[in-house]
Amino acid sequence: MKSAVESSAAPGEETDRQPLPPGWKSYMSPEGLRYYVNSSSKETTWRRPSSSAGAPQRPLAQQNSSPYANGCHSSTKKGQPAEAMNVSLRKPMHKQPPGSISPAKRQIKEVKETKITINCVTFPLPGEGPEQQLLKPNEWSYCDYFWADKKDPQGTTSVTGFEVLLQKQLKGKQLQKEMAEFIHERIKIEEEYAKNLSKLSLSPLAAQEEGTLGEAWTQLKKSLHDEAEVHLKFANKLHTEVEKPLLTFRGDNFKKDLKKYDHHIADLRKQLASRYASVEKARKALADRQKDLEVKTQQLEIKLSNKTEEDIKKARRKSTQAGDDLMRCVDLYNQTQSKWFEEMVTTSMELEKLEVERIEWIQQHLRQYTTLRHETDMFNQSMVEPVDQLLQSVEPAKDRELWVKENKTSEVRPVDMDI
């Protein structure tokens, strides 16, 4: 979106291809729509003016929303109940006085309120103004959904949409820390398990079993130590490939960067609020001036006082000045809002990208966890095989031979005694 600046026709835009009549300039609204302003008559219109200058165009009342209203009055109306506090609504200001029509006044008609300003940010009312297209359709992008402030449940303060996005990123940092903690706990469990298995593998229980059965038993005991090694290796890899990365991903600088974003956007909001205050002040001043002019004009007509035409001209001049002031204030406000808008889009897209990266990074490292688990089970399985092989080659006959050779008491049988 661009600021409301004077601009030539955009490509593809429908134009009359006629030069504008004198006094008329064309501008592009933030929505990307072209409008036209006559700075002398203070008229604004969506319709490209024809060469008959000076004549009022289609009255504003019949137009939807115009970027700038006539300097004399403002054109928002009270719509649905405000979502937040500090809603600034402006009621229609004037009735047409019977019979007295001044060029400026002639423009004053009852106009629909089409916009609403909440917390100094201006939105179109529902159903008013051209339908908005999402900046990034079908993407559920941050830049489309976080313009308004959110009232907090207690109802006393509100939080900007941007804050919500920021909090999400900070939360993400906390969650990754908690995941690291979880992995750490798993590591401790594995180390304990390994320690216990290793200790038991050194047990002298049944160490006196001999022969092929003894060998198989010895290997069975040893396999516990091998299993322990597998689990220790698992624990170590968990630490270096999952826990540590989870802890160190996006260090302290990350929080600092987020804070910078936070302050920058908050500053722009403050500026906006300040501009908005100026607009409200200028509006009031204009209202006062217009009232004064009206009163004086009435008084002249009914010869209530000795006010001269001179006084009325003065009042009218002041009124016009106030109108100009208001226009300038509104213009400045809109510029500031546009700047904030741009920064919001840029920064929220940055946060969106950070979130995608965060999710993908965590996904990758948790897959490393499952890979390590899988590996561990496979290694563990292979620790049993030597045991099974030795068990398969247990031979009672061989064991008997070994034992008998070792323990026999004689190789000679008794014979009968001779006399």
Next chain:
Amino acid sequence: MKSAVESSAAPGEETDRQPLPPGWKSYMSPEGLRYYVNSSSKETTWRRPSSSAGAPQRPLAQQNSSPYANGCHSSTKKGQPAEAMNVSLRKPMHKQPPGSISPAKRQIKEVKETKITINCVTFPLPGEGPEQQLLKPNEWSYCDYFWADKKDPQGTTSVTGFEVLLQKQLKGKQLQKEMAEFIHERIKIEEEYAKNLSKLSLSPLAAQEEGTLGEAWTQLKKSLHDEAEVHLKFANKLHTEVEKPLLTFRGDNFKKDLKKYDHHIADLRKQLASRYASVEKARKALADRQKDLEVKTQQLEIKLSNKTEEDIKKARRKSTQAGDDLMRCVDLYNQTQSKWFEEMVTTSMELEKLEVERIEWIQQHLRQYTTLRHETDMFNQSMVEPVDQLLQSVEPAKDRELWVKENKTSEVRPVDMDI
């Protein structure tokens, strides 16, 4: 082996097919060899006698060992140093007196000692007697190698070969108990591990992670509980399929049965010892009688005394009686030894069978252990798969959609303020 009883020719045995000359009988020795005895002349020989009765056969000195020596003397000689105490050796008793030859005396020659009795059990001396074939060649069978007693290292007592075999079986029972203990310790380790994993699976860490990543994380945590279940199952199966069987295999009755064997064999040894004592006593009595006869004969010849022929006949009769007694004692001894021999063979074969069964039973149950280990690792692996699948389907875009729908603050962008 059979007792030394009168028997007819065994099948395949070489015979002269002549009837034995009168006075001769044939017997089978414990070694399974046939020998012949002339009960009147008290001759014994391996060679089948020919019809010329009464004549002395090949002198004993030229024969290897004869089952029964001539009633007048015993025929063992001092051989290698005795392995155990209570070795009973008998020296050659007589020299041939010059000129005086009585029928009995004429048989007395110097004979080699071919047997040795150790702890009341009689063995052939090395190199003496027919070579012994193993009862169960190439099998290293218990029944071939545990006839002798074993001196214990301190040198004060000895232990029978049978005791050695029995101790092995009792040891085996202890070893199986120790194996059960080992398995029990493994079970405890598994239960602890399962408990820890299960507890950690309930951790609320990073529970606030949402969307597809949150789902994957939730499943990851849950998988720890699934792993815990696998290990618990392993522990339970270890208990019912390995530990408990190891504990209950061969219950208390086994020890009782072994004790029965122990006592039975020990009793037979006691009987043998008692018979042996009788033999020794009879031998001594015979020696006394023969001495007496000799003295009296000498005295007669040198007219030393007024001993009559009558006295000498009496002395000779007593001598002969003593000889008969000795023969009977030796016969009883040999019968008892044969009985003990038979029981030893039977029982040691039983123990041998028990040992084979023990080894095979343990082998089978330890293979059950490795099977369970293998299964456990496989089940464990499958617990990781759902986690990995969910991780694979993590989609940052989807998560953004879900989160934005839930947390968005507006769907409308700001627009410029109108005047």
